Amino acid sequence: MQENTPPEGHGQVLWTPDPEQLQSSRLVKYQQWLSTEKGVHTQDYDELWRWSIEDLPGFWQSIWDFFEVQADGEREPAMVGEQMPGIQWFPNARLNFAEHVFRNATSAHPVMLAHTEGAPLREISWEELERTTAALAAQLRSWGVQPGDRVASFMPNLPETVIAFLACASVGAIWSSCAPDMGANVVLDRLRQIEPKVLFATDSYSYNGKNHDRSVVVNELLAGLPSVQRVVQVSGPLDGSRPLPWRNHCSWQDCVAGSATPRYERLPFSHPLWILYSSGTTGLPKAIVHSHGGIVLTHLKSMALQNDLRPGDRLMFLGSTGWAVWNLQVGALLSGASIVLYDGNPAWPTGDALWRFMDEHGVTQLGCGAAYLINCMKDGVRPRDFAKLSKLRTILSTGSPLSMDAYHWVYDAVKPDVWLASISGGTDIAACFVACAPTLPVHAGEIQCRELGVAAYAWNDAGEPVVNEVGELVITQPMPSMPLYFWNDTGNKRYLESYFETYPGLWRQGDWIRFTEHGSAVIYGRSDSTINRFGIRMGTAEIYRVVEEMPEVRDSLVIDLEFLGRPSFMPLFVVLQPGAVFDEVLQERIKHQIRSKASARHVPNEVVQVTEIPRTLSGKKMEVPVRKLLLGSSPDKAASPDSMQNPTSLDFFVQYAKALKVKEIST
Structure with a gap:
C-alpha cells in the first residue's frame, strides 16, 4: 500500500497525563512491582511492551502474579507449543471467571447502575448480585446444566443479562448472547450452530421512546431450536399484556427466588467461557469460542493496566448485548470497577440525554462507537455547556476510526482534560490489538499504542514489518484471548482460512494499519475493501476522514468497482445534514476536499446522495456487501437483511446496481 501523508494537524498532542495521574495509574504500579518483584526494569511504555512480547511466558505469568489469580494446580508452564494456532496456555491450571469477579465484592459502592428507557434507575449492590447469581446457578444445576452445555440469551443490556452470564460462568456452561433487536433468522443462524x-429471553424492550414486542420472535426461535429445554422470561414493558405460549418457560423472579451458597466450578484454563459471532452479513456467522482463562488474564490486563480502571470507578460502554463491547463491559468487573448499563437510545428524548445522565451519576469512563461522538459533533452538542462531567476521566472510542475533527471536538466541547482513547480490536479476540495506556500522550488522529503482550506490526507486500507506512495488521506471537476454535468447524477449516491462510503461522487481522516511530497507530479500514486506483491503494477510512469533516456531510460510503477490461468506477455515497443542499457546488467541494486532503487519484467518479448508509447490527459500514451488490450479486447473496441495522437502506443500492448495469451495456 502507498505511504500516506497524514492530514494537517495529525499527530498534534492533545492530552498528556499529569504527574499525579501517572503515579496513581495501575500501569505505573505494575511497572514498579515488576522492577521490585521480578527484576524487570523498564523506563517507558515502549520498553515495557518490547519485554512483554520478547518474554511471553514471563509476561503472562507476571499478569497472573500481579493480579493474584486464584486457581487450582500450577501456573507453569505458561504456554506449550511453538506455532499459532494451537498454543496451550497454562495447561496445569483450573480457574473460574465468576469467582474472579466476586472476590471484588464490597459494600463501599454498588456493582451496577442500570438505565432503561421508561423505567427508574436501578442500583445493584454486590450482595444482591452475588445472591441472585448463586440462586440462578443453583437453578441451572437443578435443570441438569453442566460444564460445556450452552446457554443462550436474547435480552437487552439489563442487570439480569449480566447475572445470567455470571451464573453460567459459575457452573461452567458456555454463554452466547444475541440482542433482542436482531431478527429471528439472524439469531437462528447463530444459535442453531451451538x-x-x-434460553433467557425478554418478551419486549423499549428503544427511542417505543415499546417493541419480541414475544412472536421468541416463538420463532423456539420453533427453530429443539435443543432448548427451558426458557427463562425476563419481563419487558409489555409483560402481562398478552399470553406467552413459550414452552417450558418460567419467570426470572421464580428462578432467583431460592437461596444458595455461591459455588464456582474451577475449570481448565482452556474451558470455553462464551461464544461470540462474526457479523454474518455475507454468510453463516463464525461462532468464535474463547476460554475462561484467556479472558480472565486478558481483561485483567486490558481493563486495569491499559484502561486504568480502578476499584470504585464507573464504566459505561454503549452497545448492544450482541456486540463484543458488552463482553468488555462485563470484563470490567474483574478490575473491581462498577459498570453502568445504558439500555436505550443515548440521544432520546434529546441529544444531550446521555451526557446529562453521565454527569448526574458520576460516570468515570465512557466507551462508545466513534459514530456516536461524530454524530454529537455534527448535531452541535456541547456537553461542557450544560454538564460539569467532573468524574469523567476517560472516553474510549471504538468500532471505526475516529475522525480528526472529532478528536478536537472532544477537547473543545466535552472536556479539555479528558483522556480520549481510541481503541481497536474485535470480536475475534474479545479484546484489543491496539489501544491505550495512561502513561502516554494522546496524538490527534492516532491510537496510542499496541497493547502489552500483543506483537502487532504493519507488513508490506514483501512480508516485512514497516514503520510510517500502511500495511496489513499482522500478529506474530500468540495471545491467550485468541479463539480456542470456531464451533462445529471441522478440521479448523474456517478458523485457519480466517486468520492464518495468508501468512501460515501468523495472524492476519484484515485491517490496514500504520505504526508511527513513537509506537502509535492509525487504522485505515478493512484490507478486503481497499480502494485500488491507477496502481495506488488506499484505505476507505482515509476518504471518510476528509469527507465527513465537512459540516454538510453526516455519513458516507465509498465503493471501488473494478469492471473486467474497463477502468475502475468509484462512486461516493453521502448522507447530508438536515438542511444541506445537494447541488453541483457541494459535489465539487466534496471532490476538492478529497483531492486536496487525501489523494488526487482517489477522487470519486460520482457523488451520490442517499438517505442512509447500510450498517451491520454493531454499526459498521457494509462496504464489502454493497460492493458485491453493485458488481452484480443478487441482494440475498450480497447481504443478510437480518444482520443489518437498516435493511431497507439496501433498496437504493439495488436500483443503483441496475442503473450501472444499463450504463455498462450502453457503453
Missing part, C-alpha cells in the same frame, strides 16, 4: 439447552 444448540443451547437453556
Whole structure:
C-alpha cells in the first residue's frame, strides 16, 4: 500500500497525563512491582511492551502474579507449543471467571447502575448480585446444566443479562448472547450452530421512546431450536399484556427466588467461557469460542493496566448485548470497577440525554462507537455547556476510526482534560490489538499504542514489518484471548482460512494499519475493501476522514468497482445534514476536499446522495456487501437483511446496481 501523508494537524498532542495521574495509574504500579518483584526494569511504555512480547511466558505469568489469580494446580508452564494456532496456555491450571469477579465484592459502592428507557434507575449492590447469581446457578444445576452445555440469551443490556452470564460462568456452561433487536433468522443462524439447552429471553424492550414486542420472535426461535429445554422470561414493558405460549418457560423472579451458597466450578484454563459471532452479513456467522482463562488474564490486563480502571470507578460502554463491547463491559468487573448499563437510545428524548445522565451519576469512563461522538459533533452538542462531567476521566472510542475533527471536538466541547482513547480490536479476540495506556500522550488522529503482550506490526507486500507506512495488521506471537476454535468447524477449516491462510503461522487481522516511530497507530479500514486506483491503494477510512469533516456531510460510503477490461468506477455515497443542499457546488467541494486532503487519484467518479448508509447490527459500514451488490450479486447473496441495522437502506443500492448495469451495456 502507498505511504500516506497524514492530514494537517495529525499527530498534534492533545492530552498528556499529569504527574499525579501517572503515579496513581495501575500501569505505573505494575511497572514498579515488576522492577521490585521480578527484576524487570523498564523506563517507558515502549520498553515495557518490547519485554512483554520478547518474554511471553514471563509476561503472562507476571499478569497472573500481579493480579493474584486464584486457581487450582500450577501456573507453569505458561504456554506449550511453538506455532499459532494451537498454543496451550497454562495447561496445569483450573480457574473460574465468576469467582474472579466476586472476590471484588464490597459494600463501599454498588456493582451496577442500570438505565432503561421508561423505567427508574436501578442500583445493584454486590450482595444482591452475588445472591441472585448463586440462586440462578443453583437453578441451572437443578435443570441438569453442566460444564460445556450452552446457554443462550436474547435480552437487552439489563442487570439480569449480566447475572445470567455470571451464573453460567459459575457452573461452567458456555454463554452466547444475541440482542433482542436482531431478527429471528439472524439469531437462528447463530444459535442453531451451538444448540443451547437453556434460553433467557425478554418478551419486549423499549428503544427511542417505543415499546417493541419480541414475544412472536421468541416463538420463532423456539420453533427453530429443539435443543432448548427451558426458557427463562425476563419481563419487558409489555409483560402481562398478552399470553406467552413459550414452552417450558418460567419467570426470572421464580428462578432467583431460592437461596444458595455461591459455588464456582474451577475449570481448565482452556474451558470455553462464551461464544461470540462474526457479523454474518455475507454468510453463516463464525461462532468464535474463547476460554475462561484467556479472558480472565486478558481483561485483567486490558481493563486495569491499559484502561486504568480502578476499584470504585464507573464504566459505561454503549452497545448492544450482541456486540463484543458488552463482553468488555462485563470484563470490567474483574478490575473491581462498577459498570453502568445504558439500555436505550443515548440521544432520546434529546441529544444531550446521555451526557446529562453521565454527569448526574458520576460516570468515570465512557466507551462508545466513534459514530456516536461524530454524530454529537455534527448535531452541535456541547456537553461542557450544560454538564460539569467532573468524574469523567476517560472516553474510549471504538468500532471505526475516529475522525480528526472529532478528536478536537472532544477537547473543545466535552472536556479539555479528558483522556480520549481510541481503541481497536474485535470480536475475534474479545479484546484489543491496539489501544491505550495512561502513561502516554494522546496524538490527534492516532491510537496510542499496541497493547502489552500483543506483537502487532504493519507488513508490506514483501512480508516485512514497516514503520510510517500502511500495511496489513499482522500478529506474530500468540495471545491467550485468541479463539480456542470456531464451533462445529471441522478440521479448523474456517478458523485457519480466517486468520492464518495468508501468512501460515501468523495472524492476519484484515485491517490496514500504520505504526508511527513513537509506537502509535492509525487504522485505515478493512484490507478486503481497499480502494485500488491507477496502481495506488488506499484505505476507505482515509476518504471518510476528509469527507465527513465537512459540516454538510453526516455519513458516507465509498465503493471501488473494478469492471473486467474497463477502468475502475468509484462512486461516493453521502448522507447530508438536515438542511444541506445537494447541488453541483457541494459535489465539487466534496471532490476538492478529497483531492486536496487525501489523494488526487482517489477522487470519486460520482457523488451520490442517499438517505442512509447500510450498517451491520454493531454499526459498521457494509462496504464489502454493497460492493458485491453493485458488481452484480443478487441482494440475498450480497447481504443478510437480518444482520443489518437498516435493511431497507439496501433498496437504493439495488436500483443503483441496475442503473450501472444499463450504463455498462450502453457503453
